[in-house]
Structures are given as C-alpha cells and as structure tokens.
Amino acid sequence: MIWNKEMECADRETMRALQLERLQETVKYEYEHVPHYAAKMDKAGVKPEDIVTLEDIALLPFINKEDLAENYPTGLFAQPMENIVRIQSSSGTTGKPKIIGYTKGDMEDWGEAVARGLAMCGAGPNDTVHVAYGYGLFTGGLGAHAGAETLGATVLPMSTGNTARQIMFMQDMKSDILCCTPSYALTIAEAVERAGIDPADLQIRAGLFGAEPWTQSMREKIEKGLGIRAHDIYGLTEITGPGVATSCEANNGMHIQEDLFYPEIVDPNTLKPLPPGETGELVFTTLKKRGVPMVRYRTRDICYLMEGKCSCGRTSVRMSRVFGRTDDMLIVKGVNVFPSQVETVIAKFNELTLNYKILVDRKGGSDSIELMVEFAEGLIIDDIDFVENMRKRVEHALREILQIGCKVRFLNAGTLPRSEGKAVRVEDRRKYE
Amino acid sequence: MAVKQVSVFIENETGRLAALTQLLAEHGVDLNAATIAETGEYGILRCIVQNPEETVRILSGGGFMASVTEVLAVGIDNRPGGLNRVLQILSDAGIGVKYIYSTIQSIKGEAVIMMKTGDQNRAEKLLESADVKLCTMDELK
Ligand SMILES: [Zn+2]
Numbered sequence: 001m002i003w004n005k006e007m008e009c010a011d012r013e014t015m016r017a018l019q020l021e022r023l024q025e026t027v028k029y030e031y032e033h034v035p036h037y038a039a040k041m042d043k044a045g046v047k048p049e050d051i052v053t054l055e056d057i058a059l060l061p062f063i064n065k066e067d068l069a070e071n072y073p074t075g076l077f078a079q080p081m082e083n084i085v086r087i088q089s090s091s092g093t094t095g096k097p098k099i100i101g102y103t104k105g106d107m108e109d110w111g112e113a114v115a116r117g118l119a120m121c122g123a124g125p126n127d128t129v130h131v132a133y134g135y136g137l138f139t140g141g142l143g144a145h146a147g148a149e150t151l152g153a154t155v156l157p158m159s160t161g162n163t164a165r166q167i168m169f170m171q172d173m174k175s176d177i178l179c180c181t182p183s184y185a186l187t188i189a190e191a192v193e194r195a196g197i198d199p200a201d202l203q204i205r206a207g208l209f210g211a212e213p214w215t216q217s218m219r220e221k222i223e224k225g226l227g228i229r230a231h232d233i234y235g236l237t238e239i240t241g242p243g244v245a246t247s248c249e250a251n252n253g254m255h256i257q258e259d260l261f262y263p264e265i266v267d268p269n270t271l272k273p274l275p276p277g278e279t280g281e282l283v284f285t286t287l288k289k290r291g292v293p294m295v296r297y298r299t300r301d302i303c304y305l306m307e308g309k310c311s312c313g314r315t316s317v318r319m320s321r322v323f324g325r326t327d328d329m330l331i332v333k334g335v336n337v338f339p340s341q342v343e344t345v346i347a348k349f350n351e352l353t354l355n356y357k358i359l360v361d362r363k364g365g366s367d368s369i370e371l372m373v374e375f376a377e378g379l380i381i382d383d384i385d386f387v388e389n390m391r392k393r394v395e396h397a398l399r400e401i402l403q404i405g406c407k408v409r410f411l412n413a414g415t416l417p418r419s420e421g422k423a424v425r426v427e428d429r430r431k432y433e
Numbered sequence: 434m435a436v437k438q439v440s441v442f443i444e445n446e447t448g449r450l451a452a453l454t455q456l457l458a459e460h461g462v463d464l465n466a467a468t469i470a471e472t473g474e475y476g477i478l479r480c481i482v483q484n485p486e487e488t489v490r491i492l493s494g495g496g497f498m499a500s501v502t503e504v505l506a507v508g509i510d511n512r513p514g515g516l517n518r519v520l521q522i523l524s525d526a527g528i529g530v531k532y533i534y535s536t537i538q539s540i541k542g543e544a545v546i547m548m549k550t551g552d553q554n555r556a557e558k559l560l561e562s563a564d565v566k567l568c569t570m571d572e573l574k
Contacts, residue, residue: 375442380500382440382549383531384470384477410475412442412498 003119003151004112007259008314015315019262020054022287027051027060030293033078036071037063037295057264057285058273062296065098068238073099076292084291089137090237097137100237101291107146109288110240113257114147114233117246120255120312121206121231123177125152130175130204132166132184133211135159139241140211144179147243153177160184163191170204171197178207182214182222182230189225199227208233210242213322213340215347234319238297239284245319250311253318260288263317264296265305268326268336279304281326282319300326302338330426332360333367335404339425342371342406345397351379351390355416362430370407371398377413435503435553436570437485442498443469443476453478456495462488465573466547468534479534481506481547481573502549505557506573508566509544516546522563528552540572 002008010018028048031038040061041047050059068076073096077084084101091097102110123129129148133140141159148155156173158166160180166188169175178185185207192199204226210233219230234254235242244261245254256263262285265274274280282299302325306318324338331337339358346352356373373394381387391408398406443449450469457464467480482488485501492499509515523530529551536545545568550556560567 375498378500379498380440380502381442381477381498382438382479382500382502384472384475387442387475387477388472409444410442411444412496415496 001119001122001124002313003116007257008116008255008316010259010315012315015258016054018259019287022259023054023057023262023285024048024051026285026287026289026293027295029078029290030295034076034293036067036075037061054262057262057296060296062271062283062298063294064298065238065300068098069096072096074101077101078293079103079291086142087137088139088142088237088241090139098238102240102289103291106240106289106291108150109260110143110243111146111150113240113260114143114243115150116255116257117208117231117233117243118147118151118153118177118179120246120248121177121208121229122249123148123151123153123206127151127176128154128156128173129177129179130156130158130166130170130173132158132160132178132180132188133242138211139235139237140179140181143235143241143243144208148177148179163188167192167195167197170202174203176203176205178204178226178228179233180207180209181211182209182218183212185209185222185226185230186218189222193225199225202227204228206231208242208246210234215344217347232321234322236299236301238292238294239286239299240289244284248310248312248314252310253306253320255310255314255316255318256305258316260286262287263305263319265303266298268302268329269331276305276307276317279320279323282322298326302326302329302336328426330358330360330369330428332369333404335402337369337402337404341401342398345394345401346371346373348397349390349394351376352394353377353413356425357416358426360426360428360430367430368407369402369404370409372409372411372416374411374413374415379413434567434569435557436481436506436547436568436573437501438504438547439480439482439485439488439492440500440502441478441480441492443478445471445474445476450476450478452495453492453497456491456497457482457488460488460491462491464537466534466536466545468532468547470532479504479532479547481536481570483570483574503553504547504549505553505560506568507546507548507560508540508568509546511539511543515544519548519560519565522559522565523550523556526555526559528556528559536573540568545573 044061046059086102089097131144135141206229232247235244245256247254264283265280268281282301301322303320324340359370394408465481489499531549533548
C-alpha cells in the first residue's frame with residue numbers, strides 16, 4: 001500500500017517545485033527565527049532571497065553537530081517553549097546530548113513520515129503494530145508509535161526488554177508488524193527458536209528495523225527466525241527521528257520522504273555537492289519543520305542517492321544503505337576508506353572474526369594500509385596453502401571494495417585486546433607535520 | 434590406523450616459535466615428531482605428542498591456534514627403496530601426498546614417517562593391505 005500517493009509518486013517537476021517553495025520558506029523562517037543561523041548566513045554573504053533554484057541550496061552554510069553543542073540546550077529552537085509540544089534527545093559527541101523540540105505540526109509530519117514507512121512494510125489500519133523500540137527521549141519508540149497511530153493501526157507500545165513477554169504478546173495479540181532495532185529483533189528471533197515456537201505460527205509478517213547498522217547475515221537470520229520480511233528505516237533525531245527514509249518491498253534503497261526532508265550528497269572533504277549516484281556524506285534540510293528546523297545538516301553518514309521510479313511505483317529518491325561515518329573516515333593514498341567497508345569484507349568470511357585492527361602508516365612518502373584480523377576460534381589450520389589462499393581471497397575482496405591494496409595479516413584467535421565498549425579499530429601511525 | 438597430530442598456526446614474528454617450544458617444555462611435553470611448513474609470514478607447526486588434546490589446551494592457553502588433526506604414521510623398512518615402495522602404492526592408486534615428515538628418533542631401528550594424503554581413508558586401507566606397517570601413538574614414544 002502507498003500511504004500518500006500524491007507525495008510518494010509525484011512526478012519530478014511537481015516534487016521539485018514543491019521542494020523549492022518549501023526550501024525558500026524554510027530558509028526565510030530560519031533566518032528570521034534562529035539568530036545563530038542568521039549570523040552564519042550573514043557571514044557567508046547569503047540572504048534568503050538568493051535562493052531562486054533548488055541548486056542555490058549550495059550557497060547556504062551547513063549546520064554541524066558542533067552547532068548543536070554550542071547552542072545547548074535550546075539555542076537553535078525557532079519557537080518559544082509554549083509552542084513546543086515534545087522534546088526528544090540523542091547523545092552528542094561532546095558529552096552534552098542533542099536536544100530537539102517539536103511543534104504540534106512537526107509531530108504530525110513525523111507521524112506521517114513513519115506511517116508511509118509502515119505502509120511500505122504492507123501495514124494498514126487493520127494491523128497490529130508491535131513497537132519494541134525503547135520509549136523515552138530516544139526517538140525510536142515514540143516515532144514508530146506516532147506512525148502507527150497516524151496509520152490508524154492498533155499500537156502495542158511494548159518498549160524494549162522482557163523478551164518472553166514480547167513473544168507472549170506477539171502470540172496472544174497477533175502482532176502483524178514489528179518495529180525495533182535489528183539486534184533486538186535478532187534477540188526475539190533467537191528466543192522464539194529456543195522456545196520451540198514455529199515462526200509460521202506467528203502472525204507477524206514484516207518488520208521495520210533501524211537505529212543501528214546491521215549486516216546482511218543479521219537480516220537473513222531475522223527474516224528466517226521470525227518468518228517475516230525485514231525493512232530498513234533510517235532517521236536521526238536532529239532531522240526528526242526514524243522515518244526520514246524507509247525501504248519498500250523492492251529492498252533496493254530507502255525511499256526518502258523528500259517533500260519533508262531534502263537530501264544532498266556532498267564530498268566529505270571539499271563539501272561540494274556531488275551528482276546523483278556518487279557516494280559521499282548525506283546532508284538534510286528539513287522542509288516543513290518549525291520547532292528546530294535544520295538547513296543543510298551534516299549527518300556524517302556516507303551513502304549515495306538513487307533517482308528514478310522504483311518497481312513499487314514510488315518516484316521518491318532513494319538512499320543506499322549507510323556505508324560508514326565521516327567521523328571514522330581515513331584517507332589512504334588519497335582514497336576514502338571506512339572501517340565499515342573493511343568490516344563488510346570480513347563478515348563474508350566464516351573463517352574470520354570481527355576482531356580486527358586497521359593499521360595505516362606512511363613510509364617513503366607513500367601510504368600503506370594493513371588489516372590485522374583474527375581467525376575464528378576452533379578453526380583447524382593444518383595447511384599453509386589454506387592460509388595463503390585465504391589471504392589472497394581477503395586481499396582481493398578488500399581491493400574490490402576499497403579500490404586500493406590492503407595487506408592482510410592473520411592473527412591467532414584472541415590476540416587482539418578486547419576493550420569494553422567501542423573497540424579501537426584503527427591505528428594511524430602517519431605523522432602529520 | 435591414523436595417529437593424532439597437533440597443528441599450530443604461528444605468525445612468523447621473531448620469537449614466536451621459541452615462545453611455543455618454551456611453553457611445551459614448561460609443561461613437559463615431548464615432541465616425538467615435528468615439522469614446520471612456512472611462508473615468509475606464517476608457519477604451521479605439526480607435531481606428534483603423547484597427549485594431543487592436553488597439548489592443544491596448553492597451546493590455546495598460551496594464545497596459539499592449535500588443533501588436533503590426523504596423519505598416518507607409516508613404518509618404513511630401513512633399506513633402499515623403503516619409502517619409494519610406500520609412495521608407489523599411493524601413486525598407483527592416484528592418491529596425492531600433501532606432506533611427510535619423520536620422527537625425531539628412529540623407532541626400534543625403523544624409520545617412521547608421518548604422512549598426510551589427499552584421501553586418508555583409502556591410503557590407510559591400501560597400505561594395510563600391502564602389509565606396510567602403520568604405527569600407533571604408543572609406538573611413537
Ligand atoms: Zn520502492
């Protein structure tokens with residue numbers, strides 16, 4: 001089902017005309033209501049009336065997460081608190097969280113965006129939507145909740161945790177659609193298997209999963225374990241929360257709700273816009289938000305955009321899956337390298353574990369990159385050809401994805417230190433003097 | 434019958450092999466037979482010890498990837514052509530030899546080689562029916 005045919009299946013000219021109209025309104029509104037951004041525009045020598053075409057968006061300054069930190073907590077709010085009906089928050093990088101406020105209209109648009117995503121899963125007003133994202137300041141739970149209400153579905157506001165109870169409700173209340181993080185979906189799928197429940201006996205038929213990166217193998221396990229079709233949902237609190245983009249049944253990129261969120265892809269080094277199809281950093285401008293509007297917000301997420309009509313009938317631009325974050329990006333031999341790309345390669349080999357380290361060095365003016373990766377525990381190695389062959393296969397797969405040569409070194413299982421929390425995956429030994 | 438061998442993956446860094454042999458010595462593990470296959474960067478140590486499972490535990494505890502694999506311990510007549518006879522039997526049957534290595538000391542005047550072939554089950558049956566002696570773990574002490 002397509003929830004909003006007018007917006008999701010609009011022809012290009014109609015959509016671009018609407019986007020331009022809303023962009024001009026947004027820039028004018030931002031200039032008049034957010035002094036911090038007005039100052040940035042003045043400094044860049046650009047006025048709201050300079051935005052004549054959609055391409056003129058490139059004249060505008062970016063908003064970074066640092067702008068949020070500097071203006072903590074509510075410096076970027078465009079409306080007084082009396083018009084703000086909701087606060088959501090996500091953790092910031094500098095210790096202070098990012099605080100976003102929503103007007104009544106912003107809440108309605110958020111619900112609309114998620115409702116379109118739920119419809120892409122095949123959900124409708126007769127379905128029961130099981131929300132197992134956490135409820136609270138995190139946008140996952142309340143975002144999915146708002147979308148299910150807009151859709152007119154029955155909402156089960158489960159929140160996360162107590163997996164046995166999740167499964168009981170799933171069975172007894174006949175949940176049709178599951179919304180949660182992919183890792184929690186996997187936990188539920190594993191618990192279903194342990195409980196000896198046949199997934200075919202569960203009514204649940206599709207899931208909307210997001211808020212964290214996940215792999216193809218996780219997708220397969222979730223789909224098989226719960227007997228459902230898995231859809232990706234993308235979003236970030238700064239822009240609104242989940243529902244900015246969602247994948248349809250074609251599973252070929254996520255449709256961006258581009259009448260609400262205008263996407264650009266820019267080169268993460270030069271910050272110049274890139275043509276469609278090229279990989280770079282995703283930048284969003286909100287087109288209707290009034291609580292905390294965002295103009296050219298740098299998401300730090302790396303992906304590419306796909307134009308053209310999708311086999312599902314929608315014409316909205318699609319974004320690829322996120323390949324990595326510019327924060328983690330390395331530039332080696334002039335090429336952008338993301339640890340997540342390396343991780344994708346490692347994940348393809350059952351003989352390897354995701355315990356790895358990337359070592360970057362510079363010798364004689366030339367960069368070198370080396371991957372140290374542990375063999376899987378219990379792997380039987382009795383053959384040097386096996387090791388050499390593995391090395392060739394992994395090096396070949398890395399070259400395919402990175403476009404530069406990366407030396408591979410295998411380590412015994414358990415060699416690399418396990419750190420609590422986020423492991424240090426990259427060691428850059430280059431000296432920058 | 435096949436005997437159990439311990440295979441250990443070694444990163445060819447200075448001192449890594451020495452660390453391994455030291456670990457075995459500390460635990461009083463005797464090597465009845467041993468060989469190393471290596472490239473510039475990796476090595477695989479294969480050895481015969483009397484308690485392979487325990488040895489794997491010791492090595493794993495020391496950060497080595499070790500596993501128990503199987504080889505044939507083939508007794509070779511101590512005269513010219515002894516080894517050739519065995520290899521000929523296998524070659525006639527189209528079975529390839531992946532590697533061979535011998536015990537550190539000869540066993541009762543007889544040479545014993547550890548042998549891994551492309552088809553261990555068939556090789557074992559062929560050699561037995563040709564009256565080639567296959568040793569047990571005990572006989573390798
Ligand atoms: Zn589609």
